Amino acid sequence: MDKLSAFFAMGGYAGYIWPTYILALVVMAVLLIVSIRSARTNERDLEAAQSLRPSRRRRNNPSAVSPEAGTEEVPQA
Amino acid sequence: MHRFANPARFLRIAAIIQPWAMAVAALAFVAGLWFSLFVSPADYQQGETVRIMYIHVPSAWMGMFCYTAMAVFSAMGLIWKHPLADLMARATAPVGAAFTFICLVTGSLWGKPMWGTWWVWDARLTSMLILFFLYLGYMALADAFDDPERGQKAAGILALVGVVNVPIIKWSVDWWNTLHQPASVVKMGGPAIDSTMMVPLILMALAFKAYWIVVLIFRTRSEIASAKLRTLRMAQVHAAGQAE
Numbered sequence: 001m002d003k004l005s006a007f008f009a010m011g012g013y014a015g016y017i018w019p020t021y022i023l024a025l026v027v028m029a030v031l032l033i034v035s036i037r038s039a040r041t042n043e044r045d046l047e048a049a050q051s052l053r054p055s056r057r058r059r060n061n062p063s064a065v066s067p068e069a070g071t072e073e074v075p076q077a
Numbered sequence: 078m079h080r081f082a083n084p085a086r087f088l089r090i091a092a093i094i095q096p097w098a099m100a101v102a103a104l105a106f107v108a109g110l111w112f113s114l115f116v117s118p119a120d121y122q123q124g125e126t127v128r129i130m131y132i133h134v135p136s137a138w139m140g141m142f143c144y145t146a147m148a149v150f151s152a153m154g155l156i157w158k159h160p161l162a163d164l165m166a167r168a169t170a171p172v173g174a175a176f177t178f179i180c181l182v183t184g185s186l187w188g189k190p191m192w193g194t195w196w197v198w199d200a201r202l203t204s205m206l207i208l209f210f211l212y213l214g215y216m217a218l219a220d221a222f223d224d225p226e227r228g229q230k231a232a233g234i235l236a237l238v239g240v241v242n243v244p245i246i247k248w249s250v251d252w253w254n255t256l257h258q259p260a261s262v263v264k265m266g267g268p269a270i271d272s273t274m275m276v277p278l279i280l281m282a283l284a285f286k287a288y289w290i291v292v293l294i295f296r297t298r299s300e301i302a303s304a305k306l307r308t309l310r311m312a313q314v315h316a317a318g319q320a321e
Contacts, residue, residue: 007114011125016190020183021110024132028288031175035295042302049309 084161084301091294098294102287109280117273127274129187134262135282136180139289140208141243143173147215148240151233161297163229164304166236167219168296172289174212181205192256200249201257204242211239225307 010017113131120127150166153159184202185195196202215232222228250259261270262278270278 010128011119013125013190016126016186017128020129020132020186021114023182024136024179027175027179031171032288032292032295035171035292035299039295039299039302042299042306046302046306046309049306 087161088298088301091298095291095294098287098290102284102291105280105284105287109277109284112277112280117277120274123191126187126190129183130274131277131281133180133183133187134278135285136176136183137205138282139285140173140177140180140205141246142286143169143176143289144208144211144236144243145240147173148236148243151236154229155233155237160304161301163233164300165293165297166233167216167229168293168300169289170212170216170219171296172292174209174216176285177205177209177212181209188256197256199255199257200253201246201255204246204249207242208239208246211235211242215239225304 008014008018109131113128117128117131119125147166147169150162150169154163154166181202184205188197189195215235218235219225219228219232222231247260249255250257262275
């Protein structure tokens with residue numbers, strides 16, 4: 001038990017050493033979680049929009065040959 | 078936007094690399110923590126506070142590394158108009174800002190017991206603070222325009238101009254008088270640091286580097302999806318306008 005409390009006391013510098021490690025962990029964890037969530041959200045939104053697109057394009061533009069074509073393929077009016 | 082180079086290859090490679098980077102980051106981080114907190118000894122001058130170094134120094138390295146990477150990606154985006162490079166520059170910025178922030182705060186936490194002050198306006202600390210502001214400026218500028226390509230261009234130029242700060246940080250401890258200790262790892266004549274302290278330092282540096290790869294891939298995936306989504310919505314608006 002003494003060894004454990006000595007470890008946490010860090011030679012009297014506990015107030016400087018533990019905040020260092022906790023700060024690094026918290027900042028890195030938050031950035032990782034935010035990044036994962038942003039990737040998930042955007043990829044899900046993109047999938048939803050892509051599944052909507054062909055029908056909408058056919059409805060708006062019946063002459064469109066290829067529903068997979070990019071923006072530059074939009075026929076001139 | 079039709080220039081948006083096929084990101085499929087990036088996503089394919091990223092899907093292979095990411096799990097490995099995660100494994101390396103997790104293993105190196107656990108091993109690094111073990112060595113920093115348990116195995117490595119207290120310093121003969123600085124006592125236990127030397128353990129702050131194992132977070133502080135790799136964070137500083139990452140702050141400078143991420144900025145350099147961001148500048149290289151920005152240069153690729155500006156010169157070859159490769160939008161994927163721009164997206165990777167954008168994706169790197171918050172990681173670099175986070176590590177620079179960690180470096181600054183842990184430096185304060187180390188400075189108070191060892192120097193007797195949280196902060197001094199010397200060259201090393203000031204140039205590191207400027208690095209942090211450069212990251213914030215880059216992120217603000219990249220999002221400041223309605224047209225993301227214009228924002229990207231402006232931010233890319235800022236990244237390139239600001240890269241002059243990186244060598245200033247590196248050699249600030251040699252060029253100017255400072256409280257900050259000089260380099261002891263990356264210096265002429267080899268490292269002047271004991272292997273018991275070198276091991277946790279290297280492990281942490283490895284963990285942080287792998288962490289950067291993991292986050293970079295997540296953020297680039299997010300940027301790719303959001304750029305595609307924007308293109309798609311613009312096409313829909315365009316098509317709707319023509320149908321009328």
